[in-house]
Amino acid sequence: MPQRRFGRGRNAFGRKWQSAFILLIIAEAPTHGYEIAQKMNAFGCLIKTTGQMGGMYRLLSDLEEEELIVAEWETDKPGPAKKIYKITQKGFKRLMELDTQFEDLKQTITSFQNRVRDLNTSNNE
Secondary structure: OOOOOOOOOOOOOOHHHHHHHHHHHHHHOOEEHHHHHHHHHHHOOOOOOHHHHHHHHHHHHHHHHOOOEEEEEEOOOOOOOEEEEEEOHHHHHHHHHHHHHHHHHHHHHHHHHHHHHHHHHHHOO
8 A cells, every 4th residue: 555644634535435444444353443543544544643533433433323333342351341343234235335436436547547647658759
């Protein structure tokens, strides 16, 4: 992944993108909020401040309301209880839809880049 950091500024990366990454992380393994925030760094989404964590928890709440994920309290381990998020069938279906949308977007971006490169080539002749 490129080393760009998209987590700066208000809605810098976009809620749809962040929600998609969160769904993927939860689909890979049920997990809690702090671990999700750490894994978001792999996608270039820095979640370090209290405000950014609050935004992520609002996204998790939205995903719960849409029934894309469910949360259960983990109380059987030492330390404070943790809310563990798991993907639902509906959430997995949405993840597959997002994969198709991202593929379409990837093709559009590739087409754009090719056209820009063609301009660059013709301007250098």
